[in-house]
Structures are given as structure tokens and as C-alpha cells.
Amino acid sequence: MEFGIIELSRLQFAMTAMYHFLFVPLTLGLSILVAIMETVYVMTGRPIWRQITKFWDTLFGINFVLGVATGITMEFQFGMNWSYYSHYVGDIFGAPLAIEGLMAFFLEATFVGLFLFGWDKLSRVAHLVVAIGSNFSALWILIANGWMQNPVGASFNPMTMRMEMTSFFDVLFNEVAQAKFVHTVSAGYVTASVFVIGVSAWYLLKGRHLELARRSITVASAFGLASAFSVVLLGDESGYNATHSQKMKLAAIEGMWETEPAPAAFTAFGFPDQAARETHYAIHIPYAMGLIGTRSLTTEIPGINDLVAAAETRIRSGQIAYDALMQIRVARDAADPAELARFEAHAADLGFAFLLKRYVDDPRQASEDQIKAAANDTVPTVWPLFWAFRLMVALGFGFIGTMVYFFFFWTSSFRGARFPRPALRLAVWMIPAPWIAAELGWFVAEFGRQPWTVDGVLPTALSVSALSMTEVALTLAGFVIFYTVLFVVEMGLMLKYIRKGPFLDVAETETWAAAHRARLEGSRVTAPFAPAE
Amino acid sequence: MILHELLSYELLRVIWWALLGVLLIGFALTDGFDMGVGALLPFVGRTDVERRVAINTIGPVWEGNQVWFILGGGAIFAAWPPLYAVSFSGFYLAMFVVLAAFIVRPVAFKYRSKRDSANWRSIWDWALFASGAVPALLFGVAVGNVIQGVPFHFTEDLHTIYEGVWYMKFIGLLDPFSLLAGVVSLAMLVMHGGAWLVLKTEGTVQARARAYGAVAALVAVAGYALAGVWLAYGIEGYRIVGDYLTDGPSNPLHFEVAKTATWLTAYSARPWIAVAPALGILGGLLTFLGLRAGREVSTLLFSKLAILGVISSVGLTMFPFIMPSSSDPGSSLTVWGASSSHLTLFIMLVVTLIFMPLILVYTAWVYKVLWGKVTEADVTENSHSVY
Structure with a gap:
């Protein structure tokens, strides 16, 4: 494959998008977890829950800012590097992006500032609003992305040489977008749960902050259990949708070269060979593919x-x-x-x-x-899709296992029993796994759509801006250096604050208690940065 | 769906042209003082605590302010797709610099005070300075280029082709008129940042902000007036010639465009638009006087009026042009030939009418909650929770 402006632009988009998605899943999940923790604090009034909320909130903040910052690149990159795409489908694709800003991003970004206020009535409102805002953000972005996978509600206008919207409701209620949304936010919830459990497990291993760690595991494992089931089920829903909207992607993921008589077998393992158009050493599970893909015994899946x-x-x-x-x-x-x-x-x-x-x-x-x-x-390269998909699914089932284990163990842990150390060590090592699964998922979704940017409507090769190689190479190098530095800084701060643990000094605790009393008495905190006495 | 035909295509285009202005002005009024404070940071704050005071005046609000920038990008994409496609790919490297600034700025706010080392903090201070000053300058440079026309053309398939070699696309932006526009933009936002700091701080930081803000206000007014004279005598304008439809399909190539001697003929055709430049000059002068007189709330208000006047004067002077092409005037982007479809404009208007008032209400509420000065005692006593 010759390496030209198209490949370079794709590389830059993939790099910046995948980097952005290092921060998004944790924002999605942790915003909800922190809101739950704070709700528990407000209901019980026990200072330990305040400390827990505040601790995870610090880590949330460090992560959130990079999600916001790297999201900016995404909003402008379509125009910069994919100008023909922007012209050709902007009439449809631009709308959800703009609505995301109006409806969701403004909300979360405006209210996240109130976190700084420390602790009074505003904080709980702010946490809930930020959780709602960031999840709504994901909804609109996935409506935009869902349209690229399944371009409904639009038609080509010969007078303007572009696609134009014919039905906003079709774009909005695109089945692909809805399934992807729930799948993606669930993946975010799993990510945050695995993160909270992993960090807590590390504290338990070190014998530090036991109260915080156990309670955090309680919340995260319950939330994570529901989410892990949801992420796998909705992933299956996406697969079902692909059988009618993106047949080629599905066939490539399966390494299914020939149409098989229904119900088709699922290839659990094998080595897809693009040149010979067959999958070597394939291990088949009879009927499975037909059932997953069509939910029937008689519908064929084309090869x-x-x-x-x-x-x-x-x-x-x-x-x-x-x-x-x-x-x-x-x-x-x-x-x-x-x-x-x-x-x-x-x-x-x-x-x-x-x-x-x-x-x-x-x-x-x-x-x-x-x-x-x-x-x-029109055939995407099969083997990376084949393997990325299988690894993602395996990780998905791994998360269910992890959550089941921690969820059903926590009751006994409060009765004095302790988590076995190997399980805790495994939980720490599991921390990167949901990120790997999420990036693999995006890879399957986007690489599997090739050679199209908008499936069946606009090829990737045509979407690109008329830029010189030098320009794109310069910005790509710029992003790589810049993002690497930010990543190192971010990881450094995350580790610093995890090592440091929650604030334990007396003065802080006193301030918390005072503010809490003030809240119970219904008095208002008016001046910024000045906790009520 | 027939509902969207309640509003004519022509009217929707004019509304969205005005909303484009609202977004740019909203961005300049809110994120503008963030950039101004960033650019002023090394000058108003000499010690760490002073700098933290300055940073914490914008600490709780910058995230929301920055969304105006992102929303601006999204709204241009949705309502003016050809503008989105042409401008961002045309100003490619300049856009990259702006993006880098907008990425580094939040991170600098958030991470600066998370470590105690003086080196660490000094690096982030420089990042805050550069990420405030550079985009403030570049936004003005971009406007200067748009006023003069940008060298691009469309193919028959509406692919955008930008004339010239890649480095000239960046260096070529920096012609004298555009640099002047850049200086006006930078001075205006520094003035705005100064007015904000005067309102939100006290003591030494406030005194310095007052002094620097006043200088910036004078530079902004003088530069803006000079640009006006230049525009009258040295810069060509554009106009649509022949018959054209204001409610026809959005295809820039359906219009015939010619250069004219000056943009300022718009003022004889629509004399009322002189309100905008007058407001720009008057607002700037009042800000200067307000800063000198030690007024706080009214100074910020004057500064806002100045920005409103300056930005709207550009749009009103150029109407119906959004981005003319200097090398192929027939490819110019106009209000009538560069919008989204009738349906999309209508839907986006409905969504905007629902959410924009909500945004304004809760943003105002948050600013009200945060009302009051940030003092040195605030940042030293709450070092865990503030920046």
C-alpha cells in the first residue's frame, strides 16, 4: 500500500481519536460513580463517604480536563483534514455535533467549575449535572458516528453536490446509534468500575485506607456488574444491527468468505488469509453466528x-x-x-x-x-478486525467475571473475611484492560467501515482535504509530541494522587464536618472559597 | 415535513448569519477574558500567590467559557458546512497552533498548582501566557485575512483547493493589514482580561491590571481606527453581480462575484450599521476611562460593548459575504450560497432557541454564585481545593 496524504490523515485521525478516548470512558463512568458516592454521603451523613467522594473527585478532575482538551481537536479536525467530507455530509453530521455543544457540553463544563467550591449544597447538584452532561455528550457524538455507519434520513442533492437531511428523526433514532450509545457508555461505566476496584485493591494490598477501599469496591462492583452485562448485551445488539446495515463489516469480523447455509457457524479461532480468501485452522461453533447475527435459524448471512x-x-x-x-x-x-x-x-x-x-x-x-x-x-483488511473483535469480546466476558467475583465477595469482606491477595493483585493488573477493550471496539467499528467514511455514500479516499504531505506530517508530529508530554504529565499526577491517598489531616476533616453541619441546618454558603463556620 | 417552511430559507440564512455573530461575540466576551488574563499573567502576578489569585479568578469558569469555542466550531459545521470545510483546511497550520493553545490552556490551569516545585509552576505560567496571547493574536489575523479575501477556489465537485505552497499558507497570513487586525484583537482581549481582573481582585494585582488594561484599551482603539482608515483607502471589497437567488440551493458556484474599490460602500447602502464601529470606539474609550477612574462593574460592561461593536462591525460591513476568495471571487462564500439546507437550519434554530436561553440562565447563575473578589487569603487557605 502506498503511503500518501489519505493514509497520513487517517493515521492522525485515528491517533487523536483513540487518544481522546483514553479519557472519555473514565469521565463517563466516574462522574456517575462519584455522584452515587456523594448521594450515599448526603443520605447517611457519614464523613467517610465525604472523604471517599472527595478522593475520587480529585482523580476525576485530573482525567476530565484532558478529555475536554483533546475533544477540541476532534471538533475541528473534520474541517482541517477532511474538508470534502465536511462539505459533503456537514448538513447532517454537523447538527449532532452542534447540539452536543448546546445541550450537553455547556452543561458539564459550566457546572464542573463549581466542584472547586469545595463542599456545600452546590457540590451535589454539580456532580449530578456533570454526570448527566457528559453522558448526553456521548449520546450526540454517537448519533453522529452512528450516521456514518448507517446513513439514514438523508439524500443527495445534485444542485448542492452534497448529502442533505431529509428526516431529523431518522438520524436521531438511528438504531445503530442507539445501540452504540448504550454499548459505549456501558463500556465507560465498566472502565470506571474496574479503575475504582483496581485502585482500591492496591490500597488493600498495601494495608492503607481500608475503610475507603472497601466501600469504594462495594459501590464500583455493584455498578460494574450491571454495566458489564449491559456492555456485552448491547455489543450483541450492535452485531445484530450490522447484519442488515453493514454486512461487509460483519463478514470481515467473522472472516466469513463464502455465504453459508443458515444458520451459519461462528468462527471462534482461525487465521484469515486475505489473498487466498479463506480462514486457516478455523474452529467453528455450529449455528452460533446465525443465531447472533440474525436471531433466526433460516436467514442467511452473506459472505x-x-x-x-x-x-x-x-x-x-x-x-x-x-x-x-x-x-x-x-x-x-x-x-x-x-x-x-x-x-x-x-x-x-x-x-x-x-x-x-x-x-x-x-x-x-x-x-x-x-x-x-x-x-x-470494499473488503476491509480482515485479520486485524478478526482478532481485535475476539480480544474485545474475551475482555468483555472477563469484566463480567471480575464484577461477579467482587460483588458477591463484598458482603463477606465486611463480616471480617478478606479478599485473597491474588484476587487483589489481579484487580490491580486489570486496570488497563477496559481501555484496551474500548480502543479495540473503536478500531473494529471504524476500520471495519473502510473503505468508506460514510458507509456506501462517501469513500475515505475522497473525503480528505487537499493538503500537502508536509503540513499533515508536521501536525501529526506535533500531536504525537504534544500528546505524549500531556500523557506523561497526566499519568504522573494520577499516580501522585493515588499514592498520596485521601486527605487525612485534622483541619480538613474539621472543615468538612463544619460544612456538613451547615448543610444540615440549611444555611447558605455564599462567599467563594470560604467554607461556612 | 412542512413545518420548517414556516420560516423562509432566506430568513433562516440571515438568522444563522446573526447567530454566527452571536457565537463569536459570546466566545470573545467569555473566553476572551480568559485569554486576556493568560496574556497578562506574568505582568500582573510577580509572586506565586499573586499569580494564583489571577488564575483563580477564572479557575471555576474557564471550562464553560471554552465551550463557546467548541460550540462555535460545531455550529459552523452544522449551519455553514462550506465555511467549516474551507476555513479550517485553509488556515491549517494556524488552526493547529490555536488548537494546541486551547488544549494546553485547560491543562495548565488544572495542573499548575498540583505540584509545589517552582520550575513546574513556571513552565505552566509560560504555557498560560502563550496560550492566551497567541490565539488572541491569530484570531485577529484570521479576520484580517477574511476581510481581504483568501486565495482558494472550488472544483466543479466542490472540492476546496487552496492556492500556493504549504508554508505560504501560514506565513502568507501575516500581511501588514492582518497583523494590525491581530494586534487589535490581542489588545482588545487584554483590555477585557484587565477589566475582569480589576473586578475580581484587589490590591497589587488589581492595580497592575488597571495599568496594563488601560494601555491595552488605548492600543485597541487606535489600532481599530487605523484599520478603519486602511479599509477605506487600501483594501478592496467584494460584491455579488448579476441576478441571484437568496433562497436557492447552497452552492457557492451559483454566484458571480466581482471585486470593488472598498468594503465601505456598505455604509452608504446601510447607514445604520455605523452604530457598530461607533460602539467599538466608544466602548474602548469608556473602558479606558473606567479603568483610570477605578470603576469596576461598569468598566467590564464597557469592555463588553467595545468587543460587541468591533466584532459586529466586521460582519455587518462584509454582509452578505462570509469568506470571499481573492484568487477566484466566483468561489466566495456568501450567506446565500454557503449555508446548510432549509431543514437543517430550521432544526438547528429550534434547538438553539430551546438551549441558548438555558445556557445563558445557568451561566449567569454560576457567575452570580461566584460573585466576589478572589483574595490572597482565599488561595493560601484553600490550597487543596483551588488551583
Whole structure:
């Protein structure tokens, strides 16, 4: 594969997006966990819960700021590096991004400032609002991303040479977006739960802050148990959706080259071979794929080879659409109704004609070989998808196991029993696992959509800005250096505050107690930074 | 759906043009003083405690303020996709510098006081200074370029092609007029940051903020007036020629555009828009006087009026142009040819009408809660919970 501006731009997008998603899952989950902990504090009034809330809040803050900061890159990068994409689908794709800002981001960012207030009535409101805000953020971002996977509610306008929205409600209630949203936020909840359990386990191993650690495990394991089930179930829902919206992605994940008689078998293990178009040493689980993918015993799931043949047909149909479009564009308002009808009949395949632009300027002039090559391009590289997916699923089941163990153990731990040390050590080592699973998940979703940015509508190769290699190389190098420094700084601070543990000094505790009394008595704290006496 | 046709496409475009201005002004009014405080930080704060006082005046609000920037990006994407596509890919390296500043600034706020080392804090102080001053300058430079027209053209498929080699796309932005616009922008935001610090601090920090803010106000007013004269005699304008539709399809290539001697013909066509530059000058002068007289609340208000006047004067002068093309005027982006579809503009307007008032209410509430001065005692006594 030659390495050009497209590959470089993709690398930069992948790098910055995956980096952004190092911070997002913890924000999503920890915001809710901290809100739960604070609710317990408000209900019981016990100072230990205040200390717990405050401790996790500090770690939340260190993480939150980088999520916000790296999110800025995402909001502007479409215009910078993917300007044709921005023009072509901005009418639809821009809306959820803007609504995310209006509805969610403003809320969380405005109220997160009140955390600094320390501790009074505002704090609880702020925690809840920030939790709601960050989760709403995820909803709108996934509506945008869901549309790239399953572009509903839009059609091509020949006069403006772009996709335009025809139904906002279709975009909003896109089944792919809804499943992805719950899957993604659940993954965030699991991440935060594993993080809280892991850090607490480390304290238990060291014999420090036992009260804090045990209570934190209680909350995190209960929350994590529900979330771990949810993440796996909704992942399955996404897979089910893919059988009708993204057949090629599904077939590639499965390494399924030929259409099998229903119900298809699930390939648990194997070595996909793209050139030979077969999966070596495959171990099959009979019926499983058919059941997961179609929830029936009789519906077929098409294999990669059949899908390539279907793509070839759509490319030829797309050439007709492209030809009609060229006639309409020249004529503008005076377009021949027959040409318009011809375009409408083939408009759904216009994107497939664009696949030919890699080989020839005018898709109508493409040779037979070029059409064949373009049809073959619709197959993403199979082996990374195959393996990334399996690793993610294995980790997902691992999280369920972890949560079940810690959840059902915590009652006995309060009766005096103690967690076995190997289990605690495993919990500490588990901390990076949810991040790995989340990044693998995004990899499967986005790499599996290739060669498209918007599935079946706009190829990646066409989406890119007309920039020079030097420019993109400079910014890529800039992001790598810059993000590496920030990552080192962030990890350093996280570790520093985890080592330090919660504040224990007397003066602080006194201040907490005073503020709490003030809250119970209903008095207001008015001046900033001055806790009530 | 027929509902969206309640409002004509033409009206929706004008509304969204105005909302684009509201967002830019909202950004400059809120995040503007964050940038101004950042740029003033090494000058108003000589000791660590003084700097922490300055930082903590914006500590609880910068996160919300920064969202104006992000929302600006999102709203341009949703309502003016061609503008989003052309400007951000065209100003590519400059955008990267701005992004870097906007990423480093939050981190600097948040992390600066998390370690006690003097070196650590000094590095973040420099980061705060640069990430306040550099984008403030670059935003003005970008506006200066947009006023003069930017060298790009569209292909028939509406791919954007930017003229010139890659380094000229960056260095070429820094022509004299655009640099002047940059200086006005920087001075204006430093003035705003100064006015904010005067309101939120006391003692030495306040006295220094007053002095630097007053100088910045004078520079801003003088630079703005000079730019106005320059615009009258040295900068070409643009106008749409021939017949065109104001409610036709959003395709920039459907318009014929020619250069004119000056943008300022807009003032003879629509004399009322002279209110905007007048407000800019008057607001700046009043801010200067307010700072000298030691007024606090009214000074910040004057500073806001100045920013409102300056930014809206640019938009009103250029209307209906948003981003003209200097190399191929026919590719220029206008209000009539660079918007989203009728439906998208309508939906986005409904969403904005629901959420923008809410945002203004809760933002105002948070500022009210945070009302009052930040003192040295505040930061030393609460060193665990503040920056």
C-alpha cells in the first residue's frame, strides 16, 4: 500500500481519536460513580463517604480536563483534514455535533467549575449535572458516528453536490446509534468500575485506607456488574444491527468468505488469509453466528465473496447515477426530467461510483479491471478486525467475571473475611484492560467501515482535504509530541494522587464536618472559597 | 415535513448569519477574558500567590467559557458546512497552533498548582501566557485575512483547493493589514482580561491590571481606527453581480462575484450599521476611562460593548459575504450560497432557541454564585481545593 496524504490523515485521525478516548470512558463512568458516592454521603451523613467522594473527585478532575482538551481537536479536525467530507455530509453530521455543544457540553463544563467550591449544597447538584452532561455528550457524538455507519434520513442533492437531511428523526433514532450509545457508555461505566476496584485493591494490598477501599469496591462492583452485562448485551445488539446495515463489516469480523447455509457457524479461532480468501485452522461453533447475527435459524448471512459481487453491481449502477448527475449539473435548473429520473433511480449507488475515483478521474471511463479492483476495495483488511473483535469480546466476558467475583465477595469482606491477595493483585493488573477493550471496539467499528467514511455514500479516499504531505506530517508530529508530554504529565499526577491517598489531616476533616453541619441546618454558603463556620 | 417552511430559507440564512455573530461575540466576551488574563499573567502576578489569585479568578469558569469555542466550531459545521470545510483546511497550520493553545490552556490551569516545585509552576505560567496571547493574536489575523479575501477556489465537485505552497499558507497570513487586525484583537482581549481582573481582585494585582488594561484599551482603539482608515483607502471589497437567488440551493458556484474599490460602500447602502464601529470606539474609550477612574462593574460592561461593536462591525460591513476568495471571487462564500439546507437550519434554530436561553440562565447563575473578589487569603487557605 502506498503511503500518501489519505493514509497520513487517517493515521492522525485515528491517533487523536483513540487518544481522546483514553479519557472519555473514565469521565463517563466516574462522574456517575462519584455522584452515587456523594448521594450515599448526603443520605447517611457519614464523613467517610465525604472523604471517599472527595478522593475520587480529585482523580476525576485530573482525567476530565484532558478529555475536554483533546475533544477540541476532534471538533475541528473534520474541517482541517477532511474538508470534502465536511462539505459533503456537514448538513447532517454537523447538527449532532452542534447540539452536543448546546445541550450537553455547556452543561458539564459550566457546572464542573463549581466542584472547586469545595463542599456545600452546590457540590451535589454539580456532580449530578456533570454526570448527566457528559453522558448526553456521548449520546450526540454517537448519533453522529452512528450516521456514518448507517446513513439514514438523508439524500443527495445534485444542485448542492452534497448529502442533505431529509428526516431529523431518522438520524436521531438511528438504531445503530442507539445501540452504540448504550454499548459505549456501558463500556465507560465498566472502565470506571474496574479503575475504582483496581485502585482500591492496591490500597488493600498495601494495608492503607481500608475503610475507603472497601466501600469504594462495594459501590464500583455493584455498578460494574450491571454495566458489564449491559456492555456485552448491547455489543450483541450492535452485531445484530450490522447484519442488515453493514454486512461487509460483519463478514470481515467473522472472516466469513463464502455465504453459508443458515444458520451459519461462528468462527471462534482461525487465521484469515486475505489473498487466498479463506480462514486457516478455523474452529467453528455450529449455528452460533446465525443465531447472533440474525436471531433466526433460516436467514442467511452473506459472505465476503458474494458481497464483492454485489458491490460490483452497485458500482455499475453508480456509474449511471454519475453520468446523469453530470448532465443535471451542467443544465442546473433546466435539467431534463428524464435525466433527473435516471439519477433518482440510481442515486443510492452514487457513492460506489466514487470508489472508482482512486483509479480514474471520470468514473464513467473506468475499465473492467478498474471496476473489479474497486469492488475488491470494499473488503476491509480482515485479520486485524478478526482478532481485535475476539480480544474485545474475551475482555468483555472477563469484566463480567471480575464484577461477579467482587460483588458477591463484598458482603463477606465486611463480616471480617478478606479478599485473597491474588484476587487483589489481579484487580490491580486489570486496570488497563477496559481501555484496551474500548480502543479495540473503536478500531473494529471504524476500520471495519473502510473503505468508506460514510458507509456506501462517501469513500475515505475522497473525503480528505487537499493538503500537502508536509503540513499533515508536521501536525501529526506535533500531536504525537504534544500528546505524549500531556500523557506523561497526566499519568504522573494520577499516580501522585493515588499514592498520596485521601486527605487525612485534622483541619480538613474539621472543615468538612463544619460544612456538613451547615448543610444540615440549611444555611447558605455564599462567599467563594470560604467554607461556612 | 412542512413545518420548517414556516420560516423562509432566506430568513433562516440571515438568522444563522446573526447567530454566527452571536457565537463569536459570546466566545470573545467569555473566553476572551480568559485569554486576556493568560496574556497578562506574568505582568500582573510577580509572586506565586499573586499569580494564583489571577488564575483563580477564572479557575471555576474557564471550562464553560471554552465551550463557546467548541460550540462555535460545531455550529459552523452544522449551519455553514462550506465555511467549516474551507476555513479550517485553509488556515491549517494556524488552526493547529490555536488548537494546541486551547488544549494546553485547560491543562495548565488544572495542573499548575498540583505540584509545589517552582520550575513546574513556571513552565505552566509560560504555557498560560502563550496560550492566551497567541490565539488572541491569530484570531485577529484570521479576520484580517477574511476581510481581504483568501486565495482558494472550488472544483466543479466542490472540492476546496487552496492556492500556493504549504508554508505560504501560514506565513502568507501575516500581511501588514492582518497583523494590525491581530494586534487589535490581542489588545482588545487584554483590555477585557484587565477589566475582569480589576473586578475580581484587589490590591497589587488589581492595580497592575488597571495599568496594563488601560494601555491595552488605548492600543485597541487606535489600532481599530487605523484599520478603519486602511479599509477605506487600501483594501478592496467584494460584491455579488448579476441576478441571484437568496433562497436557492447552497452552492457557492451559483454566484458571480466581482471585486470593488472598498468594503465601505456598505455604509452608504446601510447607514445604520455605523452604530457598530461607533460602539467599538466608544466602548474602548469608556473602558479606558473606567479603568483610570477605578470603576469596576461598569468598566467590564464597557469592555463588553467595545468587543460587541468591533466584532459586529466586521460582519455587518462584509454582509452578505462570509469568506470571499481573492484568487477566484466566483468561489466566495456568501450567506446565500454557503449555508446548510432549509431543514437543517430550521432544526438547528429550534434547538438553539430551546438551549441558548438555558445556557445563558445557568451561566449567569454560576457567575452570580461566584460573585466576589478572589483574595490572597482565599488561595493560601484553600490550597487543596483551588488551583
